[in-house]
Amino acid sequence: MKVSILTIGDEILNGTTVDTNSAYMARNCIANGWEIEQVLSVSDTYNGIHSGLKILQENADVILITGGLGPTKDDITKQALADFFGVELVLNNAVYEKIAAYFSKGGQKQIDLNAKLAYLPKNAEVIDNERGTAQGMWFEFQNKIYISMPGVPHEMKHMLSNAILPKLKAKYHTQEISNFYIMCAGIGESAIYERIEDIENDFPSYIHLAYLPSLGHVKLRITCKHDKSETHKKTEALAFRDKIASRIKEHVYSFDEQKTLAAAVGDLLKDRNESIATAESCTGGYIAHLLTSISGSSAYFEGSVVAYSYNIKETLLDVKETTLNTVGAVSEETVKEMAAGLLYRMKTNYAIAVSGIAGPGGGTKDKPVGTVWIAVANSDKVIAKRFQLTKHRDYNIKISAHLALNMLRNFIVNH
């Protein structure tokens, strides 16, 4: 089945807003085994929408449409849709009742103002918007399906997952698609490939592997196409997942594609009723930010010392002046002393300490930009490693943070 996507809205067309909706819809279609044919953005004008529909219906079976349904704009989108299908706009009583109830606090004037939300193309099947007032619409026309959804991301996502995808799956008796994920950190795409190439070569034709890299982690997706009865194929895909995961074990932090590395570290600490603190130089608080982005992190995260200066490293982390003056701030000795000082001050079970040269300035011949030392420790043991990263400040900060969290994860699991 071929799917095309139409996004309606001047904000997206003019680049004021980056279009993240299309990528979300596309990923979900791909995960169901459908192909994406074209993704098109047009202005929220009658002509823009009309010509967009004409273009996309040439090559697709299903056209997903987002945007242009707000109370101020919707007459244009709905009128363009109605004309495209050769029907009238008619009042939908059920939708009117819903809108009247929603706006009743504002009085009759508010209801009248929003009443046009209840006028829909005659051939529309209403898809309830559980998160807002602009309804979704499902159209079947000349053997193709057109689906209009609101452009507000959380409304669209909710509608897509809960109503649209199940309805499309029921309509198109495609093969079942099972997806399994491996979330990896502290390793790049090509290094993973080198280590698991032989396993991937053994994949049968109905199982595929995709590498989905982001800054700091790589998501592996194992997709298996099978008929409903062929559960053995699904079992086979799961066995491949486990084989790959055990090959790159020290980098695998979750099988849940929604889980961040910081959340996985948090889960480990919560399970063990243990705590963590960070001492950060070049990462400048970014590890603390990742950890505290997880709700409930106060159960295991005690705090951080961001020690950018020698002075703070000495006074708040008890790093020795002689260490800084002899081997420097970016050294094995310094990160180990930072970790020890932090454990003493914070009384946590674990400590992370990072010191490096994020760049673009500050590099030397022995310690070029991108040199980073990371230590992880508990009261018994400390491990430190040196990494050589890139020339790019933002990249170095974010990669260092992920390397440090993954080192801690392995430290917790293995000690």
Next chain:
Amino acid sequence: MKVSILTIGDEILNGTTVDTNSAYMARNCIANGWEIEQVLSVSDTYNGIHSGLKILQENADVILITGGLGPTKDDITKQALADFFGVELVLNNAVYEKIAAYFSKGGQKQIDLNAKLAYLPKNAEVIDNERGTAQGMWFEFQNKIYISMPGVPHEMKHMLSNAILPKLKAKYHTQEISNFYIMCAGIGESAIYERIEDIENDFPSYIHLAYLPSLGHVKLRITCKHDKSETHKKTEALAFRDKIASRIKEHVYSFDEQKTLAAAVGDLLKDRNESIATAESCTGGYIAHLLTSISGSSAYFEGSVVAYSYNIKETLLDVKETTLNTVGAVSEETVKEMAAGLLYRMKTNYAIAVSGIAGPGGGTKDKPVGTVWIAVANSDKVIAKRFQLTKHRDYNIKISAHLALNMLRNFIVNH
């Protein structure tokens, strides 16, 4: 002049990568007074590219094309372009020399492998790629212009700004466009509108105002269309900029549209040779991260204490136990004591202290989720304010950080 954009690549079409290139190109065209007609994504296949070109040439004068030019893919894109224009691919000697020089370290085999980068459609005018090996190409065909650029964002951006836009401006004798910017923090889009509505109403037809909001700041863009000789119109637009800026003075941190709030605070501190530290509870190190994202920040940023627990607030920031036990961690007294303790420990000129309930848990009737206290201080004075934000953790963290940095900015300027 109407511009359409074609992005080529399965990563974007399938949603693996969010398309940020299109928004960047669109914003730059809009800033030059050109209209965006359509933005289309297609697969990197011959048919995908060919049909994309056919669609877009219907309604646009200029078609910007990105992607599909890597050494493994480029035969398809360039072949599709050549066929579309009805020409052959021919070896471009100047490009071949450049590639040979670039790959000479890898030997003749490397050069041969990459030689196809030097085969271009016969009608291509080469646009030098100063950041990589895939050349840009400019085509004129049937009164329209087609421009092919690499898909790697930093290569495309550099080529667009330095070669493509100047060439397009020279070709299309459009009106001059002057853009002026006001970067605002600590205030929302609608609050700005209410305060400056009367000024905007006085705008003549050739001056326009756009609100470009992001999380934590709002960019105002004042666009003036004028002929080259009409410098008085430009002067008039500048006067409007200054009038608006002085009306919302406490929120304006820069006239430079590239400047972040953290960078503006950094500039102030550098100019004065002064220093800053942060004490963060609910922001969890995010303010430190924003400040240290700026290269050279070690000149004025000393460090931070991320104090998530009562214990750390007491031991590292000298907050009194009685304060925490009587008025709680989210209170005026606590953030003032955090700021004072931080100044004492870090010996900086200024301190920021933040404590709040980021959510989604932890709210009470008196202090619901989204309650945030912020203090800014120097050795003479401390100011604290309470804010009531939202129910969303990520939003609360990021907005609090921007509110705090803007409070500090005003504190520095006014004291």
